[in-house]
Amino acid sequence: MPGQDFCEADLYAPVRDHFIALGFDVKGEVRNCDVVAVKDDILVSVELKKTFGLKLVYQGLDKQASSDLVYLAIPAVLKKGRGKRSPVEDMKRLCRRTGLGLLEVYGQTVQVLCEAEPTHARSTSARRKRILKEFRARSGDHNIGGTTGVKRVTAFIENSVLLAMLAREDGSVTPAKGREAGVETSSAILSRNHLGWFSKLARGEYALTEEGMKGLETYAHVVETQTILRNA
Incomplete structure (x- = not known):
């Protein structure tokens, strides 16, 4: 029992x-x-x-x-x-x-x-x-089944994390760069900006916000997985 x-x-x-x-x-x-x-x-x-x-x-x-x-x-x-x-x-x-x-x-x-x-x-x-x-x-199994009151890692979160990683590395990210990295929904994620992680610099170009930096810290385990997949 x-x-x-x-x-x-x-x-x-x-x-x-x-x-x-x-x-x-x-x-x-x-x-x-x-x-x-x-x-x-x-x-x-x-x-x-x-x-x-x-x-x-x-x-x-x-x-x-x-x-x-x-x-x-x-x-x-x-x-x-x-x-x-x-x-x-x-x-x-x-x-x-x-x-x-x-x-x-x-x-x-x-x-x-x-x-x-x-x-x-x-x-x-x-x-x-x-x-x-x-x-x-989803690229990995980031959630423990049966949990409550915790942030879920969905495919949307995984893709947002990858775009945020690209923006942090290059200073900005574009939908084209996102698609090259495998995020087919890059345009929608960046333009709609539901998480508040991106700010528009110019047409089709986005920078990472302070909220986006916090997001990368929150989902550090997803960052680790994405890094491994990109280097594979």
Whole structure:
């Protein structure tokens, strides 16, 4: 059973590693999914919770509209004494009825208590397309699934960081330079300036603002990843 300081985020690493071992690419906190795993054309969503309950089941059922397989992950449940019915059996029965998979996490070990059934989610689903687009646009796994109240690193943030790095290095950045670096949405990011990181110097040329410098400090781990990718 989890201790007082246990949180959903503690489930992320073992669940991530479980699916990586199965050949999936895994990322946390993608479009309101705690964990997303992708292999070939298979999209798997995993919801993390400290305890099993109807709220978790409802979340899993909602994800079935956009994912091929949906799993619920919970900490290992304390077994009852001899002769007493384990709540795990009731959990498994409910998951089988709803087609949801159930994962039990003990330390860094993941046990599959119930396999997920294919949902037959439409490949043309708008939600599915948005999840896959965001998943594939991210260069790395910068978010811990199950966390709350923390800044998310999205594909937009990654691209903004890369543009800010270019502006810091060269004194300014243009959409063309951004596209050369792999940011296809450079024009929109620079001109709309939602984060306040850039200031316009001339037509099609932008400098890094003080807020942008702070942004690079805030997302230092993303800067590190982008630096490695650029030097690869």
